[in-house]
Amino acid sequence: MRIIRRYLVSQIVGATAFVFAALLSLFALMDLIRELKDFGQGSYRLPQILSYVLLSTPGHVYELFPIAVLIGTIFALAQLAASSEYTVMRVSGISAGRFAALLAQIGLALAAVNFLVGEFVSPEAEQAAQKLRIRAKTGVVASDFRSGLWIKEANSFVNVRQPLPDASLSGVRIYEFDKDYQLRAISHAKRGV
Numbered sequence: 001m002r003i004i005r006r007y008l009v010s011q012i013v014g015a016t017a018f019v020f021a022a023l024l025s026l027f028a029l030m031d032l033i034r035e036l037k038d039f040g041q042g043s044y045r046l047p048q049i050l051s052y053v054l055l056s057t058p059g060h061v062y063e064l065f066p067i068a069v070l071i072g073t074i075f076a077l078a079q080l081a082a083s084s085e086y087t088v089m090r091v092s093g094i095s096a097g098r099f100a101a102l103l104a105q106i107g108l109a110l111a112a113v114n115f116l117v118g119e120f121v122s123p124e125a126e127q128a129a130q131k132l133r134i135r136a137k138t139g140v141v142a143s144d145f146r147s148g149l150w151i152k153e154a155n156s157f158v159n160v161r162q163p164l165p166d167a168s169l170s171g172v173r174i175y176e177f178d179k180d181y182q183l184r185a186i187s188h189a190k191r192g193v
Helices: 002-036 046-082 085-091 096-138
Strands: 142-145 148-153 156-163 169-177 183-192
Touching (some): 002 096, 046 085, 046 096, 085 096, 096 148
Antiparallel strands (some): 142 148, 156 169, 169 183
């Protein structure tokens, strides 16, 4: 049973990795093309654009990994069925329920990996990506606090509670000041782009 489990894991992980690499490359290419439109704004050049795309990748990992696992698993199972390996496994005494339990274990392990990336890696990387992008494009200094990302721009301060993986912003507040540094207006938005 241990040999079959290892074989099944290797087939599913291999197919998932292939699909995942293709999807991630496609999304990174689309990000690169989108960011090239801003090439030359401030000091936003190719090294900064590539760094931004690289730092945005964990957000795409969190979004694309479940899809890649689904497609990769279906592909691996189709390959097993096409080469009659699934039939051999069933004939050797593995019930459909046991096979489903093996698939569930593999799925839970991959879901745990996705959870860890989404909870710990992606938010930090996305915040660093947004900070790098803002600093390079506008030359504006951005600081990170527990209350979110703070950006000073001309006569206003912008507070972003959380940059999201899709390059949008959550919990945006803009504090505008007049020339005497008196608060003139506060604008709120649940989400911004």
